[in-house]
Amino acid sequence: MESREGPLVDAFVRLADTLVADYDVVELCQELVEGCVRLLDAAQAGLLLADHRGTLQVLASTSEQTHLLELFQLESDHGPCLQAYDTGTPVLVDDLSAAAGKWPEFVRRGEENGYRSVYALPLRLRTETIGALNLFGATRGALVGDDLRVAQALADVACIGVLQHRILNRAETLNSQLRSALNSRIIIEQAKGVLAERGHLDMDQAFKRLRDHARSNNIRLVDLSNAVVTGAVDSESLLDGMPGR
Known part of the structure; x- marks a missing residue:
């Protein structure tokens, strides 16, 4: 082995x-x-x-x-x-x-x-x-x-x-951090939904698109997700290069 x-x-x-x-x-x-x-x-x-x-x-x-x-x-x-x-x-x-x-x-x-x-x-x-x-x-x-x-x-x-x-x-900072992390997850799930709907992807593929784009552009995943949800980033730019595009 x-x-x-x-x-x-x-x-x-x-x-x-x-x-x-x-x-x-x-x-x-x-x-x-x-x-x-x-x-x-x-x-x-x-x-x-x-x-x-x-x-x-x-x-x-x-x-x-x-x-x-x-x-x-x-x-x-x-x-x-x-x-x-x-x-x-x-x-x-x-x-x-x-x-x-x-x-x-x-x-x-x-x-x-x-x-x-x-x-x-x-x-x-x-x-x-x-x-x-x-x-x-x-x-x-x-x-x-x-x-x-x-x-x-x-x-x-x-x-x-x-x-x-x-x-x-102490606990106040931890609680604030955990709340922020969980709120971040909600934003990421929303961004996954946007990409899945616009790119005809399943949710796993949409998450991979988000994460790969964030890493390749040195952007925090939650920041990119928020930009996708609010329209500050054109979701089409994350979908370019897919088959049929």
């Missing part, structure tokens, strides 16, 4: 690169979920983060399907990610069908999307839990040993990144 030492180092470097002044919490969390899919036996990943009231919100996902499944957990108030957040301990489900008695609708929707296992890890620093990371597997089987340690280590780095301002400015 090819060594993953290099990709693992690269994942931590990517996360560390986001921990700079005025860093983007949404981008930090997006790097986390994408890094998990690259490195681990996970088909998709999603992340829930608590706002200043302790209410969980979807802040990052690797696909629209995963995003919707995470939203369903919040709306129905049941699922492994919520349990991981509530208890502060990992929830490892190596056979999703076996959990049908506990989370019947979540299991049904998960299996419809092709998921056969799920691993939920808390974003926790000591006694404080601020969210949870969900890894969805396309096959049955436990996430154990090195894979589990890598996943928790990535989650811990992201947790430290989100909490770093709290060390300096």
